[in-house]
Amino acid sequence: MRMKKTTTAAIGAAALLSGLLTLAGAPAAHAADGCNNDNGRTVRTAFGGKGQGFELRVNGSGNSTCAWGRIVGGAPGMHVWVDRSSDGGRTWEPQLGWAEISSGGSIWTEAWRDSNGRLMRACGDSGYNTAITCTTWY
16 A cells, blocks of 8 residues: 555656646747748848848738748758847847758748737857847847
């Protein structure tokens, strides 16, 4: 009987710890419902240290605008993400939709809600521990 209680307590503690670790690792922001990468247009571009383009792309208009980042002319190991601000770029939600090229030369992030006065920018790098390049805010 003592063995059963000890085992049950250990399993319960492990489950609780696992749940807490899952909550701690959950992202602070999620892609907005209804956003997609369809019919996008590039509104800002910045070029990284190896000539790759970091693009901020948008679709929609008004209160249904979505934005995402894309790398073009890149290589495996390069990263792209978007930052979002609700106060004119003074503070921001960093590295939304972070993506890494695993093969080929292009990849894009998820689309994120970009409306009601929010600003977005696309950022990226040439790989871990390399300089970060960002577009201007849009």
